[in-house]
Amino acid sequence: MASGYVDLPHASYNEWKAATIGNEYDLDGYYGCQCWDYASLFWRNVGFGAGYPLTGNGYAYGCWTLERNNNTGDQFDLIYNLNEVKVGDIVVLDQGRYQGDVAGHIAFADEDYSGGNTMYLLGQNQENPSASVGYKVTLTIMNVSKFLGAFRYKGWSTPPTPPTPVGVTKKHFPWVLRARKLNQMRNQL
Numbered sequence: 001m002a003s004g005y006v007d008l009p010h011a012s013y014n015e016w017k018a019a020t021i022g023n024e025y026d027l028d029g030y031y032g033c034q035c036w037d038y039a040s041l042f043w044r045n046v047g048f049g050a051g052y053p054l055t056g057n058g059y060a061y062g063c064w065t066l067e068r069n070n071n072t073g074d075q076f077d078l079i080y081n082l083n084e085v086k087v088g089d090i091v092v093l094d095q096g097r098y099q100g101d102v103a104g105h106i107a108f109a110d111e112d113y114s115g116g117n118t119m120y121l122l123g124q125n126q127e128n129p130s131a132s133v134g135y136k137v138t139l140t141i142m143n144v145s146k147f148l149g150a151f152r153y154k155g156w157s158t159p160p161t162p163p164t165p166v167g168v169t170k171k172h173f174p175w176v177l178r179a180r181k182l183n184q185m186r187n188q189l
């Protein structure tokens with residue numbers, strides 16, 4: 001188990017997942033390895049200070065309901081609709097997911113949401129939840145009917161590359177323009 005901050009690879013969601021799955025992280029020293037500790041580890045790795053994501057009340061659901069705007073900085077986009085959740089988004093679930101759940105949950109989407117009440121989430125303290133000691137990082141199918149919102153890390157978003165027109169390269173571009181002009185002149189004759 002790692003206590004405190006650990007610098008981990010996070011250039012992509014898959015890199016983050018490979019570096020953390022099966023491990024345990026307790027960043028704040030309270031109640032063992034909780035879901036918030038795992039989220040906090042990511043926020044720290046992308047440059048936020050200790051104590052992020054803020055909860056406002058000590059519970060995971062507060063990351064969204066009370067502090068979502070403070071938790072975004074310039075590094076996250078907010079996702080309000082479950083239908084828009086993509087791989088790597090950090091999903092926040094409300095309390096009441098099961099009998100006695102007062103904390104809610106925060107974990108990474110391991111798939112694009114495709115409908116229904118369940119999806120695979122990568123998170124800590126989710127397979128065998130314990131309020132006192134927590135549980136290691138696992139990939140688990142979870143009920144997402146209590147979805148509140150999600151944070152999308154901008155560092156994992158890559159804009160699509162515009163397609164290059166077939167047969168046109170930058171090197172030959174002036175020649176293509178000249179050829180088009182000659183064809184137009186010939187068609188006018």
